[in-house]
Amino acid sequence: MLRMPRFEVSCPESLPEALALLAESELDTRVMAGGTDLLVALKNRLEVPQRVVSLARVGGLDHVTEQEGSLAIGARVTLAQLGASDLVRRLAPALGEAARSVASPQVRQVATIGGNALLSTRCRYYNQSHFWRKALGFCLKKDGTLCHVVEGGKKCVAAASGDTAPALLTLGARVTLESQHGVRALPLLDLYRNDGIANTVLRPDELLTELVVPAQRPGHRGAYEKLRVREAIDYPLLGVAVRLDVDPDSAVVTDVDVVLTALQAKPRRVARIDSLIVGVPIHGEAFEAAAAQLGLRARDQCHPVANVPGDPEYRRKLVPVLVRRALLRAAGAA
Amino acid sequence: MTSRPAPDPVFAFELNGETVTVSAPAHHTLLELLRYRQGLTGTKQGCDKGDCGACTVLLDGSPVLSCLTLAVTVAGRAVTTIEGLGAEHRRAEGRPHPVQEAFDRSGALQCGFCQPGMLLSSAALLRKNPSPTADEVRAALSGNLCRCTGYAQIIEAVLRAAAVERGEDPPAPAWSIEPRDEEP
Numbered sequence: 298m299l300r301m302p303r304f305e306v307s308c309p310e311s312l313p314e315a316l317a318l319l320a321e322s323e324l325d326t327r328v329m330a331g332g333t334d335l336l337v338a339l340k341n342r343l344e345v346p347q348r349v350v351s352l353a354r355v356g357g358l359d360h361v362t363e364q365e366g367s368l369a370i371g372a373r374v375t376l377a378q379l380g381a382s383d384l385v386r387r388l389a390p391a392l393g394e395a396a397r398s399v400a401s402p403q404v405r406q407v408a409t410i411g412g413n414a415l416l417s418t419r420c421r422y423y424n425q426s427h428f429w430r431k432a433l434g435f436c437l438k439k440d441g442t443l444c445h446v447v448e449g450g451k452k453c454v455a456a457a458s459g460d461t462a463p464a465l466l467t468l469g470a471r472v473t474l475e476s477q478h479g480v481r482a483l484p485l486l487d488l489y490r491n492d493g494i495a496n497t498v499l500r501p502d503e504l505l506t507e508l509v510v511p512a513q514r515p516g517h518r519g520a521y522e523k524l525r526v527r528e529a530i531d532y533p534l535l536g537v538a539v540r541l542d543v544d545p546d547s548a549v550v551t552d553v554d555v556v557l558t559a560l561q562a563k564p565r566r567v568a569r570i571d572s573l574i575v576g577v578p579i580h581g582e583a584f585e586a587a588a589a590q591l592g593l594r595a596r597d598q599c600h601p602v603a604n605v606p607g608d609p610e611y612r613r614k615l616v617p618v619l620v621r622r623a624l625l626r627a628a629g630a631a
Numbered sequence: 632m633t634s635r636p637a638p639d640p641v642f643a644f645e646l647n648g649e650t651v652t653v654s655a656p657a658h659h660t661l662l663e664l665l666r667y668r669q670g671l672t673g674t675k676q677g678c679d680k681g682d683c684g685a686c687t688v689l690l691d692g693s694p695v696l697s698c699l700t701l702a703v704t705v706a707g708r709a710v711t712t713i714e715g716l717g718a719e720h721r722r723a724e725g726r727p728h729p730v731q732e733a734f735d736r737s738g739a740l741q742c743g744f745c746q747p748g749m750l751l752s753s754a755a756l757l758r759k760n761p762s763p764t765a766d767e768v769r770a771a772l773s774g775n776l777c778r779c780t781g782y783a784q785i786i787e788a789v790l791r792a793a794a795v796e797r798g799e800d801p802p803a804p805a806w807s808i809e810p811r812d813e814e815p
Contacts, residue, residue, distance in 0.1 A: 298663070299679045305637055306657040306703050329701070336660070336699045337680045349657075353704050401774025402752070403687055403696045529773035530682055 299340035299426070308351045312475070312506070315355050319502045320477045324348040328504065330373050331407040333400070334416055342427040343417075343439055358411075358506060363388065366512030372411025372505045376461075377402070379410055389510050391519030391538050391627075395464035398523045401530050411505045414462055414472065414485070418455035418493045418562050419532060420604045422446065438494050446604045453493030456559045456604045462489070463538035463556040463564045464521050465508065473507040474499060482509075491563040493604075514551070516543040520627040522619040524559075524612065533559040534607035537595075537619040541579070541627040549578050555591065555620060559612075560601055567595040567620075579628040588624040592617030642706035646671075647715025655702040662686045662697035665712060673713035673747050677776075684775035687748035688712050694752045694774075713747035716754055730754050733792035734785070737804065741779030748775045753789045763793060 305324075309315040319326060327346040329335050330353075338344040352358065358373035361382050368388050370379070379385055380397035399405055399413060422430070422445040423438045435441025437453045444450035462485070470485045485508070488497050499505060518541040525531035536558035542551045553574050555567040573594060574587040596616040601609040639654040646669065655664045662679075665671045665688070677685030679698045686698040689711035711719070720728040730753040733739070740746045749772060756763055756771035763771070768789045769782075777785060784804075791801040 298676060301658040301660070303656070303658050306640070306701060308703070332701060332704070333681055333696070333699045336701070339658075340680060349701075351701070351704055400681070401684065402771060403684060403694045403774045404681060404699070406690075406693050406695050407700070530776075 301336070301339040302342065302345050304339075304346055305348050306351055307348060308354050310354050310356075312355055312357060312504075315350060315352060315504060316475060316477050316502070318348075318350050319504065322502075326350055326501070328352065330409040330412045331375065331404075333404045333408045334412060337424075338417070341425065341430075343423070352504075361385065368510040370410055370508045370510070372414075372507060373409050374411075376400075376405040376408050376410065376413060379461075380405060388513065388517075389464070389468050389519065391464040391467060391521045391540065392461060392510065394519075394521040395460040395523075395536075395538065398521060398533075399460050410461060410508060413459045414465065414488070414508065415497055415499060415505055416457075416459035416462075418453070418496045419458040420446065420453075420455035420493065421606055423455055446602050453562070454602055454604050455493035455496075455562060457489070457496065457562055457564050458532045458559055458605065460521065460523060460533055460536055460558070463536050463558040464519065465510065466556045466564055466566065467519060467538045467540035467554040468510045468513065471509045471511070472505055473509070474503045475506045476500065476503040478502070486566075489563040491561060493562040496562045513540075514542045516545040516551070517541075518543060518627040518629070520623040522623040522626070524607070524615050524619060526606070532605065534605055535559050535601075535612050535615055535619060537616075537623045539620070539623040539627050541624065543579055543628070547578070548580060549576055550574050550584075550587075553591075553624075555595060555623075557595065557599065557616070559605055560599055565598070567591075567598055570594055574624075584628060585621075585625065588621045588628075589617065591624065592620035595620045640703050642703055644705045644707060645709040647711055648719055653702075657701070657703055659702045660698055661688065661700040661702045661705055661710070664702040665697060665710075671712050671714050675744055675747055677744070682776070683745075684748045684752070685745055687751050687775060689716075689751055689755055692755065692758065694748075694755045696774075711751070713750060716751060728754055729792040729796050730757065730789060733788040733795065733801075736801075737784045737788035737791055739780060739784040739788035745775055745777045745779075749777065749785055753792065756789065757793055757796065761793060761797060763789070765790060 324347040326348045329351045358371040360371045362369045376396045385393040422436045437444045522537045523533045524535040538556045540554040558564040573591045577587045601612040641654045643652040665674045675685035677683035681699045688697045717727045794801045
């Protein structure tokens with residue numbers, strides 16, 4: 298049995314009460330919403346806090362509401378709720394697909410969008426038991442000074458592994474962070490840092506309380522493709538989210554966005570792709586050719602390392618495949 | 632400096648239809664509480680890190696992993712374990728839960744370790760969706776690993792339970808080579 302280290306649990310009843318607990322700095326504190334990620338980290342001694350603050354009884358964080366095409370999503374909305382939401386299906390289809398692809402039904406039942414957006418980076422040398430890590434002399438991300446992925450590496454290369462982040466990034470989502478010192482809203486992209494050890498700018502006294510997906514253009518389409526060994530349970534070995542804006546009258550692509558995950562600490566937006574696909578009608582061979590070209594351009598910008606399971610060269614070869622699949626599915630051609 | 636650890640939290644929750652008041656250390660999981668405090672060993676401890684589904688229980692009717700649930704967070708909520716699933720049905724209808732009968736009839740187990748979790752995930756599915764397709768059954772059970780059966784009989788069993796509950800003939804076994812006599 299993987300026993301957890303001893304800690305105390307606080308169950309605040311309101312947001313101000315939760316923020317007050319986080320503002321006290323005497324105890325090393327971790328926030329728990331669904332707990333599906335935190336409890337495994339505790340069992341593996343990746344986190345050894347003195348106190349866990351549970352958000353289970355904090356109200357006002359579990360809404361999914363629409364206002365003029367814009368979606369507001371409370372941070373404690375579960376992935377099961379998000380995956381089943383008709384609003385999400387209609388306004389942000391890639392987000393719904395990503396939420397439904399996370400882990401297993403039991404995990405999605407309690408795991409939250411806030412927790413998934415703030416998921417710590419993962420690595421085959423980090424997400425292991427204390428015994429396993431100790432036998433290898435630990436690693437850069439926790440307890441050690443060596444990187445086992447990049448020989449002589451001084452920078453942690455653990456990979457962003459949340460499925461919803463790439464989808465949210467293609468949708469231009471913003472996040473609201475609250476503390477006793479006030480509220481700040483920032484683009485989701487600015488929440489993330491390309492540092493495997495500290496991959497977000499969230500302060501210890503802050504809570505992520507809401508995500509906002511702005512109104513998309515008419516003709517918005519999206520899809521999320523995920524590479525993994527099994528069709529359930531697994532974290533992504535590669536994740537591809539696409540947004541395709543299509544002119545409703547002419548069926549021609551007007552804008553495109555592709556974000557990849559599970560490569561490095563921060564999800565990665567593929568650059569210089571507009572010229573390959575904007576202006577192409579979504580029905581027909583030209584679109585298929587453009588999608589294939591776009592996949593190759595994405596691959597040329599990716600250099601997977603052996604941070605998550607799966608051969609890095611295989612993951613690189615699958616980049617164009619998944620990008621093409623996601624684009625064709627978003628276009629409704631596959 | 633070490634201070635005395637805080638006393639274990641005391642809380643009440645509904646366990647298999649009865650309200651129980653328990654004390655459990657704050658850092659214990661629901662799985663530890665069920666198996667080692669309540670003696671309900673029907674809930675299995677498999678991987679203990681959320682991969683296998685052997686520890687699945689129903690929390691307010693929905694399947695969750697008891698190994699990834701802090702015990703204190705179920706205060707005031709309703710937990711159903713495999714011990715409760717059969718007992719509740721036997722009290723109400725004088726027979727085991729339909730999925731239990733169907734698993735037996737279809738031979739949907741070998742070692743039996745995954746079965747409590749499989750049964751609870753299946754029961755939750757049928758409560759929500761009395762007429763699932765085979766793909767819906769697969770999706771609902773995708774968080775429960777079985778290392779023995781290859782899943783064919785498990786999926787058949789859930790479809791059988793659904794058919795029996797709807798008062799229809801159970802579907803033919805997918806894995807049978809020869810047509811076989813149906814039960815009387």
